[in-house]
Amino acid sequence: EAAVTQSPRNKVAVTGGKVTLSCNQTNNHNNMYWYRQDTGHGLRLIHYSYGAGSTEKGDIPDGYKASRPSQENFSLILELATPSQTSVYFCASGVWGTGDNQAPLFGEGTRLSVL
């Protein structure tokens, strides 16, 4: 069964600390994405990747890094966490092409609080 798994599901971090959010997909999808969701903004794209070894900046990349060491894994890294990065983070995977299989699959989300 196709799946996107995020860990941790909940995280409390201190300002200035390093945070790593992990995402694993078993869908054999080339593309992976990290979004954040805040009240009033819907989901906004932070980073994405075309495949192992590639990372690209999305719409709001400042303060975040990404790593794609393999087809299955895509991490989001906050080197120096700030309270403004308190949010819910979603990972997704997707494929190229057209048709009804275009919709990306989303993970369950990670709730991050930076104090």
Next chain:
Amino acid sequence: GQQVQQSPASLVLQEGENAELQCNFSTSLNSMQWFYQRPEGSLVSLFYNPSGTKQSGRLTSTTVIKERRSSLHISSSQITDSGTYLCAMEQGTQVVGQLTFGSGTRLQVYA
């Protein structure tokens, strides 16, 4: 300004009533997608609809590219339809799957 605008922001219905959710976009696009976000936060894809009308059970999505709008119709609403409905557009210049989301319509259905 915001490229994807959803309306209404929130909606309260009595069970059995119909709902019409709107999404308007300000730029050209490749496709429009609709997602349902459960109250606990998980996201489920409802429709990938680049143009025309698609139906799945009580849900109908209609996208009119030249008018830059898409709608989601929910017929005979049920309490289990409660949650947030998000539309997202894939722009012509963006990577497949790189979506721009609206802010969502929060739907509450009561008995």
